[in-house]
Amino acid sequence: MASSEDGKSQEYKSTLPGFLGTIDTFISRFEALILALGVILMAANTIINVVGRFVFQHSIFFTEELNRILIILITFAGIGYAARYGRHIRMSAIFDALSTKLRKNLMIIIAIVTALTMFSLCYFSIGYIVKVANSGRILPSLQIPVYIIFLWVPVGFFVTGIQYALTAVKNLTAKDVYLSTHVIEGYDDDELEI
Template sequence: MSDQTVTGTQTESNLPGLLGVVDTAIARIEAVMLAAGVLLMAANTVANVIGRFVLQSSIYFSEELNSILIVLITFAGISYAARHGRHIRMSAIFDTLPAPARRAAMVLIAVVTAIFMFGLCWYATGYVITLAGRGRLLPALQIPVWWMYVWVPVGFFMTGAQYALTAVKNLTEKDIWLSTLVLEGYEEDNQV
């Protein structure tokens, strides 16, 4: 791997100019969403277990809150996975191609995936708007149902942006990148 490949905790982009600012902003939003979601879910679950077994009373909204947090974590997680090159790859054909063809394939894959993610964002936004128009409330929390699903278009948008930035990175750099942070290739396993 290259020294340009970074670990999973980086939030500063190595893209130039405005693209770097956008990439860094998305990384920080992902980090906050994932950290807050996981911590809140853990605290809610622990508090509910303590309440149920020690105080003989569950937290009445615990299940709904965890459902909201699962949606948040899932859709922030797809963006995080795209940022760190952890998405599914079918590389049997890709790996056999010469470098220029791999670069072209990676740009095509990133652009097509970005288009699909932005399309899913569009449709998810329409769904959230429809839910908002219906005015339904979650039974326990008494908040609008659409608040639960607002994270879906946000996650699709951030994922689409990650793939678009990956396409730009592959068009502007000499190496082939799986994401804005991860070079294409495999780590050598020296342990036997």
């Protein structure tokens, strides 16, 4: 993959040891692929539908359902991806005013609570998927069982929970304060601090 101007590699490289690092790197690449394909497919589907509707007076009958599937996929693949890169929204006014030791302790608490929340949401989303599957609902146009479009939800919550748990471990074992397993807390030059 190409390098940026400052020489930093844009490709994710796991800081986890051995086989865990290999799995982490694979998951990162898979998430990036899913997100890229999802966005491209949604854009192409929407553009083709608009052209079909206004030029040929015929729209694609399944466009709305396909875009809904892709939005769910992108959203729940994206939460793990954002956690991996430390890109979730953070309210840092109080956090930034704390000493390094207090920021580190607070980051550990935040990461653990967030990981537990994500694992809880994973559990509850599985229960929801089972209820939807038992209802027998299908998408009208695509004739796909509705529960299938929600299968990415628990996966996204689980991967995000793992990322936050690993962030807590990284903060327990490293000297610096980490937003994710490889992103040190702070602001880049291109970020705007308000």
